[in-house]
Amino acid sequence: MPELPEVEVLVRHLRPLLKGKRIQEVQVHRPKVVAPASVRVFSRTLQGAEFRGLSRRGKYLVFALNASGRTRKPLSLVGHLGMTGRMYLAPASAPLPRHAPVVLCLGGENFIFEDTRYFGRLTLDGSALERLGPEPLAAGFSAEVLGQGLRRSTQAIKIKLLDQSLVAGVGNIYASEALFRAGISPTLPSRRLTTRQVEGLWREIRQVLAEAIECGSTVPLNFAGLHGRDRLFYYGRAPEAEDYYEERLRVYGRAGQACVECGTLIKRMVQAARSTYYCPRCQRRS
DNA sequence: CACCATGTTCCTTG
DNA sequence: CCAAGGAACATGGT
Numbered sequence: 001m002p003e004l005p006e007v008e009v010l011v012r013h014l015r016p017l018l019k020g021k022r023i024q025e026v027q028v029h030r031p032k033v034v035a036p037a038s039v040r041v042f043s044r045t046l047q048g049a050e051f052r053g054l055s056r057r058g059k060y061l062v063f064a065l066n067a068s069g070r071t072r073k074p075l076s077l078v079g080h081l082g083m084t085g086r087m088y089l090a091p092a093s094a095p096l097p098r099h100a101p102v103v104l105c106l107g108g109e110n111f112i113f114e115d116t117r118y119f120g121r122l123t124l125d126g127s128a129l130e131r132l133g134p135e136p137l138a139a140g141f142s143a144e145v146l147g148q149g150l151r152r153s154t155q156a157i158k159i160k161l162l163d164q165s166l167v168a169g170v171g172n173i174y175a176s177e178a179l180f181r182a183g184i185s186p187t188l189p190s191r192r193l194t195t196r197q198v199e200g201l202w203r204e205i206r207q208v209l210a211e212a213i214e215c216g217s218t219v220p221l222n223f224a225g226l227h228g229r230d231r232l233f234y235y236g237r238a239p240e241a242e243d244y245y246e247e248r249l250r251v252y253g254r255a256g257q258a259c260v261e262c263g264t265l266i267k268r269m270v271q272a273a274r275s276t277y278y279c280p281r282c283q284r285r286s
Numbered sequence: 287c288a289c290c291a292t293g294t295t296c297c298t299t300g
Numbered sequence: 301c302c303a304a305g306g307a308a309c310a311t312g313g314t
Contacts, residue, residue, distance in 0.1 A: 003292060032309090059293080083293055084311080099311080117310050119293060128294085155303075164294085171292055252292095273306070275290085 002059050002081040004136065004169025005212030010087065011056045013223060017089055018051040018063070021106045030101035030118055037124050045075065045124060046104065058132045058168030061087070078126050082119025088112055088223040112224075132168040136205050141167060143202040150190040150198065157193060157201075158186035159272045170205060173252045174212070176277045178204045180251040185285045186269070186276045215248060251277040 002010070026043040028034055034042040048068025055062045061079035066072040079087065089109050096103060097114045102122045104111040113122050133149065134141040149166045150157070160166055161175040170178070179186050181204040184197055193201065250260050255268035255277060264281040 006292080080293080082309095083291070115310095116312065117291090117293095119309065119311095121294095153303090159304090162293085173292060272304085274293095 002085070003171035003174050003209075003212075004056075004059060005174075005209050005216055007056050007059050007061060007081065007169070008213050009216035009221070010081075010223065011054050011061055012217065013221070014061075014087065014089075015054040018054060018111070020051065021111075022050045022068075023047060023065075023104050023111075024107055025105035027103040027105070028101070029103070033101035033113075033115070033118060033121055034123050035121075035125075042124060046077070049075065057129050057135070058164055059171065060129060060132075062126075062129070075124070076126055078121070078123050078129065079113070080121045080128070082115055082117060082121070084117045085113065085115035085120035086223065087114075090224060131165055133163075133165045134167055136167050136169055136209055141202075141206075143199045146202045146205075147193075147195065147198040150193055153190035155190050156187045156271055157184060157190050158276050160190045161205075162272070162274070167205065169209070172274050173249065174205075174208050176252045177208045177249060180277075180279060180283060181208060183282055185283045186271065186278050188285055212248070251279060253277065 023046050026046050028039045028042060031039050037045070045067065046065070049065040050068075050072075051063065051065055052074070053064040055064070059080060061081075063077035063079065065075050065077060067075050079085075081087070088111075089106075090112055092105065092108055092110055094110070096110075097112065099116045099118065100112055100114050101118060101120070102113040113120070134145060146167065150160065153160055155163075158175055158179060161170050161178070162172065176186070178201060182197065182200040184193065184201060188197075251266050254266045257266050258264070259266055259279040259282060262279065262281050264279055266277055267280055269276050269278070
């Protein structure tokens with residue numbers, strides 16, 4: 001359930017809760033999720049380790065720990081939520097959810113990695129981080145850097161935005177949202193964007209991500225996903241909505257509804273086997 | 287049964 | 301070597 005903003009909000013939530021806690025027991029219920037380490041190596045490495053910090057890189061969570069033992073050697077634990085992952089603390093007495101690939105027992109409470117589809121990862125292998133492009137909200141990500149990344153690609157811009165080596169953290173939802181806000185057709189070949197379009201896209205990528213983080217930091221969230229409800233991500237209006245939550249997404253999932261800008265019906269198309277939503281009038285090619 | 291789903295990686299083809 | 305397309309991974313909702 002994560003694109004960059006959701007991971008960022010989760011990281012901010014978990015960081016103070018984990019700091020200083022010690023892993024007393026490691027439970028791996030899905031060995032594949034901790035690969036390439038074996039269950040034995042993974043468990044032995046984390047056993048007795050203490051949480052020191054937590055940061056985010058793209059859609060990845062990076063847990064900093066000190067190993068147990070004399071050296072207190074620093075080690076990194078890298079998490080990815082896949083499509084349906086969540087991470088949260090629960091009382092040790094609470095029953096485990098049906099799909100919990102990894103549980104770290106911290107004494108009175110459990111750190112639970114729940115993931116219905118098991119696409120997520122919690123691993124000692126940080127190699128995936130090396131392939132990531134710039135952080136979109138960091139100073140190193142400029143319109144020029146974005147333009148450089150797009151210049152030689154013939155790939156449709158929407159597909160290119162999902163390439164984590166171009167810019168880290170944009171996923172299927174915010175790719176559609178950023179292109180809509182920038183008024184750019186999702187099918188435009190990346191190298192065909194004008195300088196103005198690149199600048200606009202750069203601005204809107206940052207804007208849409210920053211707004212989502214802001215929204216997620218403001219609204220009350222349910223990280224443990226109580227009642228089977230997904231209230232954590234994309235912060236759409238709550239099902240039992242007080243209209244406290246404004247609908248934030250402007251095109252994603254709105255096929256057949258009126259464009260918020262011009263009233264034209266929003267369309268859905270498929271690119272690289274994923275849905276793209278767009279306004280055919282606001283996002284013309286030409 | 288059909289189709290859809292917030293992601294990444296691997297394999298094949300050109 | 302690269303780009304592009306598709307399948308695989310696995311489960312659940314509608």
